Structure formats: C-alpha cells, structure tokens
Amino acid sequence: MSTAANPSKWQAFRGPDPAANGILENEDAPRESPVENEDGGRDAAEEGTMKPVLAVVTFLVCSVAVHGQGQSPPAPAGSHHADEGKAAAATDVPAAIVGNWRSAPFELELVSDLHKSVYGPNAKSVRVVDLVIRPSGEGTFKVTNLVRNRRGTVVPGTQSVEELTFTLGPRETAQGERIRYSTKVARAERRYLDEPAGTFPLEGAGLEVYLPSEPKGPLEVRYDTPEGTGSFWETLRPTAAARTPATTTSRRQ
Numbered sequence: 001m002s003t004a005a006n007p008s009k010w011q012a013f014r015g016p017d018p019a020a021n022g023i024l025e026n027e028d029a030p031r032e033s034p035v036e037n038e039d040g041g042r043d044a045a046e047e048g049t050m051k052p053v054l055a056v057v058t059f060l061v062c063s064v065a066v067h068g069q070g071q072s073p074p075a076p077a078g079s080h081h082a083d084e085g086k087a088a089a090a091t092d093v094p095a096a097i098v099g100n101w102r103s104a105p106f107e108l109e110l111v112s113d114l115h116k117s118v119y120g121p122n123a124k125s126v127r128v129v130d131l132v133i134r135p136s137g138e139g140t141f142k143v144t145n146l147v148r149n150r151r152g153t154v155v156p157g158t159q160s161v162e163e164l165t166f167t168l169g170p171r172e173t174a175q176g177e178r179i180r181y182s183t184k185v186a187r188a189e190r191r192y193l194d195e196p197a198g199t200f201p202l203e204g205a206g207l208e209v210y211l212p213s214e215p216k217g218p219l220e221v222r223y224d225t226p227e228g229t230g231s232f233w234e235t236l237r238p239t240a241a242a243r244t245p246a247t248t249t250s251r252r253q
Helices: 007-014 034-069 079-090 113-119
Strands: 099-102 106-110 123-133 138-148 160-173 179-192 198-201 206-210 219-224 232-238 248-252
Touching (some): 106 113, 123 232, 138 219, 160 206
Antiparallel strands (some): 099 123, 099 232, 106 123, 138 160, 160 179, 179 198, 179 206, 219 232
C-alpha cells in the first residue's frame, strides 16, 4: 500500500507533524538515551548525598592530625631506667651520709675442735663491711669474709664477698625515733674468690641504713642474709676521716 495514497494513516502512525506544531525536528541531532538520563539523575543524587559524608570524614581526619601533634612521642627503649634514676634523685639524701664508709675489722676466734682441725690453733675469721652512697641515692654495700691463721696469713679457700647494689628508699622513722632508709636492692650476689671460684645470686638479701644520731657520727646498717643466719648490725665510719680502727674481737665456739 502506498503511503502517499493514504497520508492520514501514515500520519497517525508517526504522530503529530512537528512542523505543524511549529517544532523543527533535527534528525541529525543526538538524542539522549533514557538510560543515560536515569544514570545522570542517580549520579547527581549520589553526589548530593556524598558531600556531607566527605565533609564529616575531612573534619575527623583534621581533628586526628591536630590531636596527634599535641601528643608526646613514644618513649625510647630504656627510658624506664631514666625514670628510676629520677625517682632515686628525688629521694632526700642528706649530704652527711654521702661518701665511702667502712667498719672496723670484726674478728672471731675459732676455738672449736672442728675449726682447729681445719685451720689450726688460734685462727680467726675476719669480716669487713664497706658502703658507698652517692648523691643520687644509689649505692654499693660489700661484706668481705676470710679466715686468718695464727700467723695472720689468709687461709686459702676462705675468702668470699657479698655485694649489693641498691637505691635508697624514702626516709622513715624507726623505733626510738631513729631515722632510717630502707633500700631497693637491684642486684645481690656472693662471690668466692679462691679456687674453685664462683658467683651465686643472693635473692632476698636486705639492707637498712640508719642515720647518725649526732653530727659527723657513725652510720649503722642492718644486713639480712637470704638464709637468715649470718645477719648482723654494723657500725660504719667515713673512710677519709677515720683513723685506722681498732679491731673488734670475739670468740666463736
């Protein structure tokens, strides 16, 4: 069937004539796809939704950055040792007790049959105590033990040293209104100096330092061994100011 012969049917199929309505249709102009229009609308809606979210994220990132600038950097390794040193320095350490201290040699006559069979007659055990206290509150406590025979010669195999490295604790008031310092022991060991030589830890050893009761007076210390036996009190004097002390003698059965 010819379209020219039936213009009304063809017109009905195509719809209204654009020219008749004053609309000039350009067949060559690109037409927007409905799908593209739909995606474009969705993109616009999503863009409108994301703007507030991006603003919030930007605010949080900036807040974290500013907050991080105010924080101190992580402490380097070993800083806890520096903190302990500061704590020790904060302890009230009187200048009167800072320095080197030593006891008089404490001698015990070994008079038992067993001692005589081992060391010979008239042998003596000797103990000397040395103490060093630094202005920081750190210190070293050392006990030297040995046996001398009747000629005054050190008997081989009898020399030993007990040594503590410590930090003074807070100032305390003991019985009788005496001022003392407890100690925090960092290391304690017993060393045998003669063959067979050896070093052994002294877990549980304790030390207390008692201030002089008068200016330039002696220090007193209380030393407790881990075993309990062999614990003692001792009087110490400054090594620089003191003359050669007299020997204290006792008898051991």
